Amino acid sequence: MTTTTPGPVAFDLSEDQQSIREAVDDAMKRFDLDHWRTVDKTGEFPSAFFDFAAKQGWLGVAMPTEYGGSGLGISEAAVMMEAIARGGGQTAASAVHMNVFGTNVVVKHGSEQLKRDNLPEVIAGRMKVAFGVSEPDSGLDTTSLKTRAVRKGGDWVINGRKVWISTAQHAHKILLLCRTSDPGPGENKAKGLSLFFTDLDRSRIDVREIEKTGRAAVDSNELFIDDLVVPDSHLVGVEGRGFHQLLDGLNPERVLVAAEAVGIGRAALRLAVDYAKQRVVFGRPIGQNQGVQFPLADVYARLESAWLMVLRGAALYDAGRDCGAEANIAKYLAGEYGHKSADQAMQTLGGMGYSKEYHVERLWRESKLARIAPVSPELILCYLAERKLGLPRSY
Amino acid sequence: MDFELSEDDKAWRASVREWVEKNYPKDRAREVEASGDEFPRQLWDDLARAGFHGVGIPEQYGGQGGTIFTQAILARELTRNLGGLIAIWLAPAVGGTLTLLAAASEEQKHELLPRMALGELVFAIGITEPGGGTDILNALRTRSTLVDGQWRITGQKMWSTGAGSADYIAVLARNVLPDGTEQGVNLILVPGDSPGIQLRSIPKLGVRSLCSYEVWLDDVAVPEANLVGPVGRGWKGMVAGLNSDKTLLSACATGILDGVLEDSLRYLREREAFGRTIEHFQVLQHYVADIASWRHASELVSYHAAWLMASGKPAASEATMAKLITTEYAVKAADLGLQMLGGMGYSAETDMQRYWRDARLWRIAPITSEMSRNFIAEQLGMPRSF
Numbered sequence: 040m041t042t043t044t045p046g047p048v049a050f051d052l053s054e055d056q057q058s059i060r061e062a063v064d065d066a067m068k069r070f071d072l073d074h075w076r077t078v079d080k081t082g083e084f085p086s087a088f089f090d091f092a093a094k095q096g097w098l099g100v101a102m103p104t105e106y107g108g109s110g111l112g113i114s115e116a117a118v119m120m121e122a123i124a125r126g127g128g129q130t131a132a133s134a135v136h137m138n139v140f141g142t143n144v145v146v147k148h149g150s151e152q153l154k155r156d157n158l159p160e161v162i163a164g165r166m167k168v169a170f171g172v173s174e175p176d177s178g179l180d181t182t183s184l185k186t187r188a189v190r191k192g193g194d195w196v197i198n199g200r201k202v203w204i205s206t207a208q209h210a211h212k213i214l215l216l217c218r219t220s221d222p223g224p225g226e227n228k229a230k231g232l233s234l235f236f237t238d239l240d241r242s243r244i245d246v247r248e249i250e251k252t253g254r255a256a257v258d259s260n261e262l263f264i265d266d267l268v269v270p271d272s273h274l275v276g277v278e279g280r281g282f283h284q285l286l287d288g289l290n291p292e293r294v295l296v297a298a299e300a301v302g303i304g305r306a307a308l309r310l311a312v313d314y315a316k317q318r319v320v321f322g323r324p325i326g327q328n329q330g331v332q333f334p335l336a337d338v339y340a341r342l343e344s345a346w347l348m349v350l351r352g353a354a355l356y357d358a359g360r361d362c363g364a365e366a367n368i369a370k371y372l373a374g375e376y377g378h379k380s381a382d383q384a385m386q387t388l389g390g391m392g393y394s395k396e397y398h399v400e401r402l403w404r405e406s407k408l409a410r411i412a413p414v415s416p417e418l419i420l421c422y423l424a425e426r427k428l429g430l431p432r433s434y
Numbered sequence: 435m436d437f438e439l440s441e442d443d444k445a446w447r448a449s450v451r452e453w454v455e456k457n458y459p460k461d462r463a464r465e466v467e468a469s470g471d472e473f474p475r476q477l478w479d480d481l482a483r484a485g486f487h488g489v490g491i492p493e494q495y496g497g498q499g500g501t502i503f504t505q506a507i508l509a510r511e512l513t514r515n516l517g518g519l520i521a522i523w524l525a526p527a528v529g530g531t532l533t534l535l536a537a538a539s540e541e542q543k544h545e546l547l548p549r550m551a552l553g554e555l556v557f558a559i560g561i562t563e564p565g566g567g568t569d570i571l572n573a574l575r576t577r578s579t580l581v582d583g584q585w586r587i588t589g590q591k592m593w594s595t596g597a598g599s600a601d602y603i604a605v606l607a608r609n610v611l612p613d614g615t616e617q618g619v620n621l622i623l624v625p626g627d628s629p630g631i632q633l634r635s636i637p638k639l640g641v642r643s644l645c646s647y648e649v650w651l652d653d654v655a656v657p658e659a660n661l662v663g664p665v666g667r668g669w670k671g672m673v674a675g676l677n678s679d680k681t682l683l684s685a686c687a688t689g690i691l692d693g694v695l696e697d698s699l700r701y702l703r704e705r706e707a708f709g710r711t712i713e714h715f716q717v718l719q720h721y722v723a724d725i726a727s728w729r730h731a732s733e734l735v736s737y738h739a740a741w742l743m744a745s746g747k748p749a750a751s752e753a754t755m756a757k758l759i760t761t762e763y764a765v766k767a768a769d770l771g772l773q774m775l776g777g778m779g780y781s782a783e784t785d786m787q788r789y790w791r792d793a794r795l796w797r798i799a800p801i802t803s804e805m806s807r808n809f810i811a812e813q814l815g816m817p818r819s820f
Contacts, residue, residue, distance in 0.1 A: 173777075180707040203777050250782035252791070320569045321820050328820055330804045389798050390562070390593055395637035403639070404791075411776050417717055434708050434715055 050347060055111060056118045059100070063119055066095065067126025072306075072398045075127045079401055082255040084209055085134045088127075093164025097123075098138040101291075103146060106158035112357035113291045116140065117298035117349055124302025128398075129405035132299040133257040137206055140295055141168040141214060144288040145236050148276030153236060157212065169210035169239060170288070171201045171262065179418050181216070182228035182282060186264065188217035188235065195219075195235065195269040201262040203412065207246045208258040213239045214288070215264075216281055234281035235273050243267040253404030290366040292413055294352045297369035300377030300409040301349060304342045307377075307402045311335055311384035314391070331387060338380040345372035364427055371419040374409040381406040437734075443507060446500075450511040453484055460693070460785045463516050467788055471643040472635060473599035474522060481523055482553020486512075490531055496548025501744035502532070502678055506685035506736060513689025517785070518641035518792025520686050524679070525595045526550070529604045530557030532678040537621065537663035537671025546602075546623075558600035560591040560624070560649055561672060570606070571619075576651065578607035578620045580665075585622050585656040591649040593799065598633050598647055600626040602660075604675075605651070609666040618666025622656055630654035640791035677750055679800050680757035681743055684736035687760035690793045691729035694764075694771040697786060698722055701775050712774075721770045728763035735759050751813045758806040761796035768793045 052060065070088050078085045092098055101116040102108025109115070116139055124132040142161050145153055160166035177183045186199025197217055207213070213236075220231035239246075245263040276284045312335060315326030325331050348369040355362035381403040385392035392399040410416060424430040439447070457480055458466075466474050481487060490505040491497020505527060513520040530550050534543055549555045566573030576589020587607055597603050602623040609620045624631070630652040635645040663671050699722060702713035712718055739756040742749035768790040772779035779786040797803050808820055 176706065179776075183708075252780050252782065252787040320566050321572065328804075330807065330819075385794065386797065386802070386804070389802055393639050393795055393798055395639070400639045403794075407772065407780065407790075410773065411780055415773070415776060417715075417773075420717075 050350060052118060053114075056115055059115055059119050060122050062095070063097075063122035064126065066091070067123065067131075070127050070131060072127065075130055076395065076398060076401060078256045079130055079254075080395075084206075084258070085130065085256055088131060089134050089138075089167075090164060092123075092135045093138075093162075096162075098135060098164055099162030100139065101143065102158060102162050106154060107162045108158070112353065113140070113143075113294055114350065114353040114357050116291070117294055117353045120295050121298040121302040121305075121346070121349070124299040125306045126302075128303055128306060128402050129299060129408055130254050130256050130401075132302065133205060133254055136295065136299070137168045137170060137210070138162075138164065140288065140291045141170050142236070143291050144214060144234060144284055145275060147287040148234075148284045149236065150272065152272060153275065157236065161212075166212055167206055167210045169204050169207045169213045170292075171204055171213045171215040172285070173201060173203045175200055175202045175261070179415060182232065184216065184218060184232070186215070186217045188215075188219050188233060188269070190219075191268075193271050195271065195274070197235070197264055197267040197269060199264050201264070202260075203249070204246075204260045204262050206257060207239065207260040207262060208248060210239050212236060213244075214275070216285060219278055219281075229282040231279050232281040232285075233278050234275040234284055235269050236275050237267075237269045237273040240267060253401070253408060286363070289413070290352075290356055290362050293366040293370040294349060294356060294362075296409050296413060297345065297349045297352070297366075297373035300370075300373035300406065301342055301346045303402055303406045303409075304338065304345075304373070304377035304380035307381040307384035307399055307406070308335065308338055308342065310397065310399055310402075311380075311387040314388050314397075325387070334383045335387065338376065338383050341372070341376040342380060345369065345376050348372055364423065367414070367419045367422055370409070370414065371416050371423075374416060378403075378406040378410050439507075443503070446504060447507050447511060450486075450508050451514075454512055454515045457484075458512075458515050460515050460697075463519060464785055464788055467517065467519055467641065467643055467792075468782065469643045472645040473596060474519065474643050475599070477516075477519065478522055478553060478556065485551075486523060487526065487531075487553045488551030490527065491535075491547050491551045495543050495551070497531075497551040501740075502681060503737075503740040503744040506682055506740040509682050510685040510689040510692070510736070513686040514692040517690065517693070517788050518795060519644055520689070521595050521641060522644055524682055524686065525559055526555075526557040528675045528679045528682065529559035530555065530602070533604055533621070533662065533671045533675040536674030537668075542659075542662065555601045556596060556599055556626075558594050558597040558603045558626070558647075559675070560594045560597065560603040560605040562592045562594075564590055564592050564648075574606065574608055574619065576605065576607040577610045578605075578622060579610045579612060580658060581612070583658050585620070585658060585661065587622065587624065587651045587654045587656060589651050591647075591651070593636070593646045594649050595644060595646045597626065597649050598635065598645055602626060603631075603649065604662070604671075606668060606672055609668075619668045619672075620665065621662045621668030621671045623660040623662060624651070624654060624656050625660075628654045628656065638795075640788075640793075640795055676800065677753045678743065680753040681736070681739040681749065683796060683800070684732065684739060684753070684756035684760040687757075687764035687793065687796060688729065688732040688736050690764040690789050691725065691732055691760075691767050693785065694767045694789050695722070695725050695729055697784070697789075698725065698771045698774050701778070718774055721774060725767040725770060728767055732760040732763050751810060754801075754806050754809050757796075757801070758803055758810070761793070762803060764789075764793040765797055 099108030104110040174184045188195040188197045215235045219233040222230040247261045249259045352365035352369040384399045391397045488497035493499045578585045578587045605624045632650040634648045735756040739752045771786045
């Protein structure tokens with residue numbers, strides 16, 4: 040007979056993390072799936088939830104205390120985002136996602152002035168932030184972007200286009216990645232890119248919403264930037280080092296997107312399991328069929344594995360260690376399995392899964408997003424093959 | 435064994451493709467799907483003018499003639515652009531044309547089929563109930579009783595596509611004798627405007643502008659003559675309809691594969707990344723190779739099931755297998771297609787998301803993949819597992 044010792048085991052959530060999960064789970068009862076179905080139908084930005092999250096201090100979970108944040112890490116943010124997504128799906132998560140991590144680059148690399156001016160506002164929810172990286176001709180091939188910032192007097196003048204910019208309909212600020220100088224012959228294309236954290240000035244930036252398959256309430260947009268004047272003080276960190284600095288945004292983003300995908304997967308799995316228990320066909324609950332229960336058990340196992348990778352990626356980031364591979368693996372596994380879970384839930388619910396009334400339909404549309412953005416699974420496999428396995432570059 | 439289509443069938447396929455390219459290119463189909471309509475009447479009328487509602491109806495009943503094989507060619511070519519909107523043609527073809535041909539009296543055929551062929555009558559199918567679609571015989575609660583020369587029908591139906599605009603809903607109901615005993619099931623054509631019918635449209639993932647309904651029948655009175663087939667033996671017409679449905683659906687799924695393949699190829703040839711068009715990337719080539727292989731397999735099993743049925747041979751297993759194989763492939767292909775188009779695939783401005791949403795239904799309806807497998811396993815002599 041084995042004796043069990045009380046006390047934490049590796050991979051247990053910390054006390055902070057546990058209380059965050061409990062608090063969010065409890066709060067999401069007020070913003071349940073029915074609430075989010077209505078939000079999805081109206082397509083209006085979920086301000087009530089955003090304001091609630093701000094009031095609870097959720098937006099600043101991973102921000103330094105001196106600017107009003109909680110001073111916790113991406114690990115805690117991941118626990119929080121998983122719970123938000125599990126309670127309300129991608130729409131709920133995306134409503135706050137940018138404010139939670141979008142200014143992390145500013146925290147790490149921005150000037151004191153930039154931090155003091157903006158972080159308290161972002162944390163309090165008075166300022167919304169958009170992330171301006173992707174361009175029409177350079178989605179995954181980021182460093183080939185065309186948007187340019189040119190010095191003019193003491194300012195910068197920016198021209199170009201951005202695409203798939205979330206929440207730009209509502210954002211006050213935008214983090215823009217622009218080319219400020221061309222790399223020399225043989226130099227890495229990442230050189231000469233710079234980051235600006237600046238006003239989303241609608242007199243200079245035309246914001247056009249893109250209609251899309253899921254997450255209608257959290258807008259995605261194409262941006263046309265025409266002679267946007269940006270003061271030099273809005274440059275983040277070092278000129279020409281924008282791409283490297285951006286990794287402090289991209290890696291947390293991947294970890295959080297992965298956490299959200301796990302949350303959506305778990306939400307869908309719970310709906311599927313509940314339905315499989317109560318739906319009686321041929322004289323017994325359909326969940327008694329191996330053809331129904333095995334795929335659900337399989338999804339459960341996969342989501343658990345993805346979640347461990349999320350925690351690992353977040354822990355590495357918080358410890359200041361390289362987490363590129365782990366953040367990518369987490370995003371890859373969670374994106375694939377989150378959608379697989381939603382798909383299996385749809386299959387389990389049958390016609391009811393296809394109807395909009397049982398929520399699975401929305402989760403299915405939304406869960407595909409994490410398989411496309413912010414980086415495709417294909418490109419993650421390229422990355423792992425090259426960086427972790429030492430295989431030659433294939434593209 | 436000859437796998438070649440006849441010259442007639444080739445010409446037929448070419449003419450349907452020409453029609454759909456001219457009248458319903460993908461951009462237009464996408465607009466129709468996204469419109470707030472409950473029933474795209476213009477599409478129905480255009481299909482009528484083209485004579486497509488009469489395909490599979492023998493000339494003696496005012497149709498264009500042809501077999502289920504001819505219908506399958508039509509269904510595939512239309513679906514390539516229309517996607518799931520094909521249900522506007524398919525549901526009446528199954529619930530009207532094929533059911534009537536299998537089970538109706540000569541008188542009924544002469545009365546109804548010519549009008550069906552002209553597009554004057556819209557048929558919807560009222561089989562599935564809230565208690566179940568796959569377990570229909572157990573789930574069936576709707577009752578019909580003959581009282582003073584009229585059927586009195588009470589019950590509830592689910593997922594009746596087009597019921598809101600249907601002239602007739604083909605309703606399956608228990609045959610209840612006046613003394614309360616039950617004797618088999620009846621298939622009855624219920625006029626869509628009958629007093630006592632209530633409808634509620636079910637919001638759903640795909641084919642948004644062609645609504646599916648929950649239908650309540652409260653003591654609806656229908657003339658005795660609207661019964662299809664013998665009293666208590668409505669099963670025959672329904673089963674004939676359902677096997678045809680699986681076969682035609684396999685053709686539709688092949689049409690989805692056609693659309694996904696050509697849209698994927700076009701995008702890969704146009705889109706540049708890392709200094710060249712993305713068609714150069716091996717994994718994307720492999721995705722496309724898979725989709726092309728799936729389409730090829732789908733075409734073969736779909737043609738085979740249609741050919742068996744057109745030849746009057748038994749095809750229950752083959753129709754089920756064709757439905758299972760082609761719909762699973764269509765969904766996988768649309769998913770990969772969306773993956774290749776990335777953000778553009780997710781945007782409402784391309785057709786991939788429409789194929790992806792629409793095809794997904796067919797792994798669920800009219801029979802789930804899981805129940806298809808159960809059926810196939812039983813056909814192999816294995817014990818019933820459910």
